[in-house]
Amino acid sequence: MAPSRRGAPLAEPELAADADAAAIRVDPERAFRVSIGNFEGPFDLLLSLIGSHEMDITEVSLSLVTNEFIAHIRGLDGPEDLDEASSFLVVAATLLDLKLVGLLPQGELVDAEDVALLEARDLLFARLLQYRAFKQAASWFQERLAAESGRAFRDVPLEERFRAQVPELVWTTSPADLAAIALLALAPREIPTVGLDHLHAPLVSIREQAAVVVARLRSGAPVTFRELVADAGMTGVVIARFLAVLELYRVAAIEFDQPEALGELTLTWTAESWTDDALASLGAGYDS
Structure with a gap:
């Protein structure tokens, strides 16, 4: 080679x-x-x-x-x-x-x-x-x-000295316990339901909040919008009162002053005459 x-x-x-x-x-x-x-x-x-x-x-x-x-x-x-x-x-x-x-x-x-x-x-x-x-x-x-391949495993029962080490089985469950377990296992289950309440916020009436806004502004003293919604307990109330302010401005019942963009909004009542009928029709389109 x-x-x-x-x-x-x-x-x-x-x-x-x-x-x-x-x-x-x-x-x-x-x-x-x-x-x-x-x-x-x-x-x-x-x-x-x-x-x-x-x-x-x-x-x-x-x-x-x-x-x-x-x-x-x-x-x-x-x-x-x-x-x-x-x-x-x-x-x-x-x-x-x-x-x-x-x-x-x-x-x-x-x-x-x-x-x-x-x-x-x-x-x-x-x-x-x-x-x-x-x-x-x-x-x-x-x-x-x-x-x-020539080995064979040893197949013998457990020796008595090791068998004695196994603790004795003690049955502690009574027939009444078994009945209670069976009742719990066989009882019909309540069908689970999915609630939708958390998906929809409760409705807030524009008319009701408009009445609150009118009552506070008719006193004559200027009121900031922050003060107007200070007692609002939820976001829906704040939105309803803001819509009421827009409706009052549309009918020339109030004036507002905002010196700068995103600044404090001050509201002043300017209507010389105001009737309950005007209040009743305020925000009717939103609540319908």
Whole structure:
């Protein structure tokens, strides 16, 4: 065997150290061997040489390796042969990816795509390491299952000295308690209802609030709107009194003064005559 030149150290795999652990568990005499132009020996050894950079993947003819494996697998039968074929497909696919990126030009990089492909080569070596790790773990599980297959568990009743440690069951529920529990469980449930009272504020009469506004303003002294709503217990009352002020201004019953925008609003009664009929019609359009 004459290994080719050493490849570029893109990763640090140590497949050669654990080649036996990654090997497919078959009879050594029936293990798959490769015979190509620059290598002859077990397939696992070829994989280890590639992983440790002792052989350049670009100089390995994967088509010849595949043809030899097909010829090898045809001469086998048994459930372990399917595992061997599946493992070979996984490794062969990884080697094919490695060879594809290995054939890329190694000169000056010209674009981001080439950079990504070259970086992917490290990831492909990592896949080889993962393959080795999974094969090693599978081998360990197989060995443990084989070692423990002869064991039998002990099926015996609980010893009396341990049975005595269990506290005696004391029944404390009386028939009356059971009846109360049954009554509570079987009694019809009250159907829950959803109230809508919280969604709608109570209506506030514009006429009633207009009467309050007129009574306070007819005294003659100017009143600020802040003083006019000082005793309002809810927002609806404030709104109703403001609408009443607008209605009184519309019929020229009051005047207001506001020195600046958003400043204090001062109201003054100016109507010379005011009747109860005028008060009754004030805000009629809002309360209807």
